[in-house]
Amino acid sequence: MRARTTLLLAAVVPLAAATAAAALKAGHLELYADRHRIRLTPVARRSCPQCHGDGGWWVTGADPEMEACGCWSNRRELRIRLLPIPPWPDEPPF
Numbered sequence: 001m002r003a004r005t006t007l008l009l010a011a012v013v014p015l016a017a018a019t020a021a022a023a024l025k026a027g028h029l030e031l032y033a034d035r036h037r038i039r040l041t042p043v044a045r046r047s048c049p050q051c052h053g054d055g056g057w058w059v060t061g062a063d064p065e066m067e068a069c070g071c072w073s074n075r076r077e078l079r080i081r082l083l084p085i086p087p088w089p090d091e092p093p094f
């Protein structure tokens, strides 16, 4: 699993440099990469016995709210800073 994630990272970083942004889902993590950052966000597991991949459930009552499932909310997001973000956009808008 670890080796596979490293391989994915190695494949995505050059891709992110060539294109504006890239995003993909790998296992229980969602990977987002652009010129400024790489972000690995935990996502819900399909095999989770509690949320079955939905990431949470609605709690009914007087004040209904979404309850986040621990299969992803208990894991930390990983961020890697790449280029500093410029104070203004470096590409002209179309």
Ligand SMILES: [Zn+2]
Pocket (backbone or CB within 6 Å): 044, 045, 048, 049, 050, 051, 052, 053, 055, 056, 069, 070, 071, 072
């Ligand atoms: Zn869950």
